[in-house]
Amino acid sequence: MQRQELEAHLPVSRLFAIAASLSLAASACGGENLPTTPTVQPSSSPPPAPSPGPTAPAGYRVSGYVHGPGNVPVAGARVEAPAMAGMIVRHVRQTDGGGFFELDGLSGNAPFLVTAPGFRPFVRWVEVNNDLSLTFDLAPSLFSAGPHSLTISAAAECRDGLPEAARTRTYTAVIGDAFDYWEVGAYLWVTLSGASFWQDSRGRHHSFFAGYRQDSVEFFLLDYDVRVNTGTPRVVEQLTSSTALVIAGHANLSGTLNGAIYVVSTASGQDPDYRNPVAACRSDAHQFVLSR
Numbered sequence: 295m296q297r298q299e300l301e302a303h304l305p306v307s308r309l310f311a312i313a314a315s316l317s318l319a320a321s322a323c324g325g326e327n328l329p330t331t332p333t334v335q336p337s338s339s340p341p342p343a344p345s346p347g348p349t350a351p352a353g354y355r356v357s358g359y360v361h362g363p364g365n366v367p368v369a370g371a372r373v374e375a376p377a378m379a380g381m382i383v384r385h386v387r388q389t390d391g392g393g394f395f396e397l398d399g400l401s402g403n404a405p406f407l408v409t410a411p412g413f414r415p416f417v418r419w420v421e422v423n424n425d426l427s428l429t430f431d432l433a434p435s436l437f438s439a440g441p442h443s444l445t446i447s448a449a450a451e452c453r454d455g456l457p458e459a460a461r462t463r464t465y466t467a468v469i470g471d472a473f474d475y476w477e478v479g480a481y482l483w484v485t486l487s488g489a490s491f492w493q494d495s496r497g498r499h500h501s502f503f504a505g506y507r508q509d510s511v512e513f514f515l516l517d518y519d520v521r522v523n524t525g526t527p528r529v530v531e532q533l534t535s536s537t538a539l540v541i542a543g544h545a546n547l548s549g550t551l552n553g554a555i556y557v558v559s560t561a562s563g564q565d566p567d568y569r570n571p572v573a574a575c576r577s578d579a580h581q582f583v584l585s586r
Contacts, residue, residue, distance in 0.1 A: 353401040356420070358428035359393045360408055367393025368432060371410035375400055375420075407473060408432065414506065415473040415480040435471060436511060436547075437482070438586070442467045444486065445583045446541055448555050452575030460539050460557055460573070463531065465489055467584065472503075481505050484513065492530035492538050494565055499530035510547050513582070517542030517554065527568060536561040540568065543580070551580035 360371040373395045374386040387395045400422045408416040413432040420428065444467040453461050465486040472483045482504040491500035504513040516528045517540070533539040538560050543553010556574035558566040 353399040354422050355396065355398050355425045356400050356406075356422060356428060357394070357396040358426075358430070360389050360395065360410070360430045360432060361393060362413065362432050363434065365431075367391070368410050368413065369393060371395070371408055371413075371430075371432070373397065373406065373408050373430070375406045376404045406430070409471075409473075415471050417473055417479040436506075436509075437469045440586070442469060443585050444484075445581070445585075446551060446555075447581040447583075448575050449577035449579040449581075451579075452555070452577055455575050456555060456573050457533075457537075457557060459533055460555065463489070463539065463541070469504075482511060486529065490532040492532055492560075492566065494526075496526055499526065499528060502528040507546075513545040515542050515544065515551075515553065530566065532560070533557065537572065538566045540566075540571075545580075545582035547584070549581060549583050550578065551582035552578040553580065555580060 356375070360368045360373065362368050367389070369389055369391045371389040371393070372386065373389065374384050375397060376384050385397045385399065387397055389395045402423075403419060403421045405417050405419050406428070408418075408430045410432060412435055414435050416430055416432055418430065420426070443464060445462065445464045447462040448456055448460070466488040468485045468487075470483050470485075471480065473480050484502050484504060486500045489500075491498050493499070502513060502515045504511045514528075527540045527542050529541045531539045531541075536559060537557050540554070540556050540558060541551075542555075543551050545551040545553075554574060554576040556571035558568055558571050560566050
């Protein structure tokens with residue numbers, strides 16, 4: 295085999311090894327009687343690299359139980375948390391028949407959201423810097439599934455200041471559990487129907503939210519903020535072709551609404567002028583009655 299053929303068939307590293315051997319032999323023998331073309335045994339292919347084994351997920355393992363009142367296990371509860379703090383990607387598991395769950399690959403300070411039919415959503419922030427065992431205790435939902443009836447009546451002292459049609463209004467209310475990971479936590483969202491509600495570029499004005507207060511709820515029907523000239527009331531009903539009814543304030547399950555019921559003009563066909571009502575009644579004794 296000629297030199298050119300040898301170089302074509304051997305890897306560079308093998309050629310360097312042969313050159314080193316020849317150089318040593320030449321030094322030892324004074325360069326005499328050296329073959330011009332060495333005989334080289336073909337090298338065998340190196341063994342394939344071992345395939346990597348299964349990679350454990352980065353982060354830590356969080357396991358535990360979901361209980362209802364009386365430490366009764368809640369089967370089928372949904373437990374979810376972000377893989378790392380601030381990540382959109384979330385790990386989700388459902389509890390087994392004993393209320394047990396297990397999540398892998400978590401780290402950092404992150405919110406755990408636990409939901410189950412018939413219970414309030416539960417949000418807890420947990421610092422995950424090692425493997426953890428947690429227990430989440432759920433409280434029953436305060437409202438059964440299905441529509442409710444909501445009747446709002448103006449306080450007695452305000453009745454003469456409002457048109458008769460605005461004094462008592464009844465709507466169908468659908469109350470659903472909702473949650474916010476970052477600030478509010480679990481809350482309720484109420485959507486009304488059964489009337490013609492005002493609609494503009496911000497959407498239809500027929501919904502409001504409520505916050506849990508231990509064993510009660512506070513409803514927030516936000517109003518127009520005249521101090522900063524911003525905002526839009528949450529509940530605005532088209533009362534007649536030229537007027538709209540606004541109901542604003544905060545209410546509780548005891549049946550009272552502290553706020554304002556007022557009428558604004560829509561005669562121009564533009565958005566109602568919430569700052570200049572044509573009739574208004576503010577009181578802490580309006581009635582706010584939810585029933586099935």
